[in-house]
Amino acid sequence: MTYMEVPDKRVTVEEAYDDLSRRSLSKIRGDLARLIYLASTRDYNTGKYHHDGLAARFQAEIAGQALAQAHSEIFCRLAACSLQELVEEVDIYVSCSQQSREEILEVWQKLEPYRVALPVDVNVAVAQLFVSNVKLALAILCLRQQLEAMEASAS
Amino acid sequence: MIGSASLVAGAVLLLLLLAVVTKGWLAARQLQDVAPASREEDEMEPCAEEVVSRIFSRADWEFVRGLKAGRIERLFEQERKRVALVWVRQTSATIRKVMREHAEAARQSANLQFSMEINILAQFLTLMAVCGTLSMAIQIAGPLWLGGLAQYAQRLSQQVMKLQESFQAGILAKAEGAGRG
Numbered sequence: 001m002t003y004m005e006v007p008d009k010r011v012t013v014e015e016a017y018d019d020l021s022r023r024s025l026s027k028i029r030g031d032l033a034r035l036i037y038l039a040s041t042r043d044y045n046t047g048k049y050h051h052d053g054l055a056a057r058f059q060a061e062i063a064g065q066a067l068a069q070a071h072s073e074i075f076c077r078l079a080a081c082s083l084q085e086l087v088e089e090v091d092i093y094v095s096c097s098q099q100s101r102e103e104i105l106e107v108w109q110k111l112e113p114y115r116v117a118l119p120v121d122v123n124v125a126v127a128q129l130f131v132s133n134v135k136l137a138l139a140i141l142c143l144r145q146q147l148e149a150m151e152a153s154a155s
Numbered sequence: 156m157i158g159s160a161s162l163v164a165g166a167v168l169l170l171l172l173l174a175v176v177t178k179g180w181l182a183a184r185q186l187q188d189v190a191p192a193s194r195e196e197d198e199m200e201p202c203a204e205e206v207v208s209r210i211f212s213r214a215d216w217e218f219v220r221g222l223k224a225g226r227i228e229r230l231f232e233q234e235r236k237r238v239a240l241v242w243v244r245q246t247s248a249t250i251r252k253v254m255r256e257h258a259e260a261a262r263q264s265a266n267l268q269f270s271m272e273i274n275i276l277a278q279f280l281t282l283m284a285v286c287g288t289l290s291m292a293i294q295i296a297g298p299l300w301l302g303g304l305a306q307y308a309q310r311l312s313q314q315v316m317k318l319q320e321s322f323q324a325g326i327l328a329k330a331e332g333a334g335r336g
Contacts, residue, residue, distance in 0.1 A: 027197060076203070077255060079206060079209075080203065080205045080206050080209055081209075082209070082210075082212070082214060082218070083215040083219065083231075084215075084218045110164055123206075123245070124241060124245055125206070125210070125238065125241050125242040125245050126203075126206050128237070128238045128241045129206060129209060129210055129238050132165060132234040132237070132238050135228070135230075135234065136230060136231055137217075139226075139227055139230055140219075140222065140227060141235070143222065143224055143226075
């Protein structure tokens with residue numbers, strides 16, 4: 001292999017990232033759902049990301065880096081968004097799910113599964129802000145649901 | 156009479172400043188209870204400015220207040236207070252780590268610049284005092300009125316880090332120059 005044939009690793013990660021964004025992430029509605037999806041491609045034991053399709057088109061290592069990059073970027077976006085925006089994100093996620101709204105809100109408040117969606121090297125304060133905001137968003141959606149139920153029973 | 160009153164006032168101010176610096180120091184040590192030591196060591200990168208603004212955001216508070224639900228308001232106040240304190244402790248711990256590294260590098264340096272050392276020390280002490288003030292004020296009144304002070308602490312911590320980086324870069328350059336010569 002000559003020097004010219006050595007692929008530029010950074011460009012390849014960017015290509016894999018673009019491919020991931022175009023083929024998978026663009027089809028998922030809402031950043032929170034994208035975050036949960038990306039976190040689900042990460043192995044609980046090793047912390048490494050894996051995506052069959054992406055690994056087949058690129059190398060497994062490159063695919064893993066692209067997934068990690070996307071995960072980190074979406075997380076940062078969500079952590080910095082306003083509480084109102086996050087409430088909308090959680091609302092979109094809950095609305096798009098096949099389970100009942102009440103069930104998801106209840107389980108998410110009890111089990112706090114969103115904690116698993118944090119990237120590995122995230123800043124502690126940023127992680128705390130995200131977890132805290134999701135907790136608040138869930139409480140706000142529960143309140144809205146209670147108010148809607150009360151209005152419905154009154155009318 | 157006026158002279159002794161000034162002396163007493165000065166002593167009180169000095170004691171207050173010492174208390175605030177000590178509070179900042181203690182706040183930094185408490186981070187070890189919140190985050191494991193290894194995480195603290197890893198997290199040299201401070202929070203992005205937009206995250207700091209978000210933690211101390213009044214816009215989020217206005218949104219919550221608009222819901223007219225006391226339970227949510229209380230939860231918000233409690234949560235933001237907790238997150239703000241974590242941020243203060245983290246900033247304080249990060250800067251202490253930078254100062255430890257700086258002290259280590261300074262010990263090995265042959266020709267220290269007195270003015271630069273004084274500058275770094277002054278900024279470090281100011282930052283510790285600001286962190287102590289923030290920590291106390293957050294516990295007393297919550298974080299929503301302290302956005303400006305938090306941004307100031309954020310900028311100051313970045314300045315201290317940059318000073319330490321340029322100091323370290325200077326030492327490396329000198330060592331490389333000596334190696335070649």
